[in-house]
Amino acid sequence: MHELIYFGSPGFAETSRFCLELSGLEWKNTVVDWDGYMELKLQGELPWGFLPIIRTPDGVIAESNALLRYTGALAGLEPEDLFIRAKVDELVEVINGWREAFIPTFSIEDLDEKMAARKELFAEDGKMDRAMKAISKVFENSTTGWLANTESMTIADVKAFIDTFNLFSGEFDGVTGEMLANYPSLLAFHEKMSNEPKVKKYYDNDDQARWMYRPNAFDGIGTSQHI
Numbered sequence: 001m002h003e004l005i006y007f008g009s010p011g012f013a014e015t016s017r018f019c020l021e022l023s024g025l026e027w028k029n030t031v032v033d034w035d036g037y038m039e040l041k042l043q044g045e046l047p048w049g050f051l052p053i054i055r056t057p058d059g060v061i062a063e064s065n066a067l068l069r070y071t072g073a074l075a076g077l078e079p080e081d082l083f084i085r086a087k088v089d090e091l092v093e094v095i096n097g098w099r100e101a102f103i104p105t106f107s108i109e110d111l112d113e114k115m116a117a118r119k120e121l122f123a124e125d126g127k128m129d130r131a132m133k134a135i136s137k138v139f140e141n142s143t144t145g146w147l148a149n150t151e152s153m154t155i156a157d158v159k160a161f162i163d164t165f166n167l168f169s170g171e172f173d174g175v176t177g178e179m180l181a182n183y184p185s186l187l188a189f190h191e192k193m194s195n196e197p198k199v200k201k202y203y204d205n206d207d208q209a210r211w212m213y214r215p216n217a218f219d220g221i222g223t224s225q226h227i
């Protein structure tokens with residue numbers, strides 16, 4: 001059996017939790033707190049010192065994007081065609097690259113300063129605004145509604161859905177769901193993905209940390225103004 005180990009938040013592990021669930025395989029979701037993390041680290045269980053990891057029947061895998069590719073393959077979300085798979089990977093990497101713009105704001109101690117820095121990233125022509133618009137364009141150019149223009153969902157869609165809407169979950173001071181009003185194509189993608197039967201079923205619960213993955217989560221947002 002596969003065992004995914006991470007903190008309770010969606011964070012770096014949600015894409016893999018999602019794929020494991022969609023795979024239909026039996027898997028164990030092990031949630032740890034900071035002490036649990038430190039214990040694993042001191043025991044030398046974390047290949048690079050970080051969570052998440054997955055324990056597989058063949059050994060441990062670390063690094064969230066390696067986990068995404070592995071679990072995505074288990075779920076049948078990795079294209080067979082090498083070129084298409086590479087294009088899917090290209091999109092995964094582009095979305096992952098958004099972290100480089102956003103993560104430095106975590107170290108800003110003053111809350112007002114932190115919120116201002118994030119608002120600036122999402123203001124017109126800010127780094128995150130440009131990123132959201134660039135990926136929106138890719139969706140708009142897709143004839144299938146899937147990010148890599150594939151016939152069905154791939155790990156690029158998983159990455160886009162999980163990482164993008166996590167940003168707007170309210171967990172990150174200064175970034176609000178209302179900001180999505182500037183990105184109607186992302187809202188359209190949210191509607192498509194959250195209503196996929198397996199996705200809908202997975203998130204059909206009371207988990208407050210995952211409200212942003214449910215259908216209608218961002219209802220009422222849709223005017224195109226910057227706030």
Ligand SMILES: N[C@@H](CCC(=O)N[C@@H](CS)C(=O)NCC(=O)O)C(=O)O
Nearest residue numbers: 011012049050051052062063064065
């Ligand atoms: N590159 C790693 C980064 C993972 C990462 O930063 N994990 C954080 C939790 S969100 C962690 O383990 N933090 C513990 C620490 O900083 O000591 C990945 O993509 O999996």
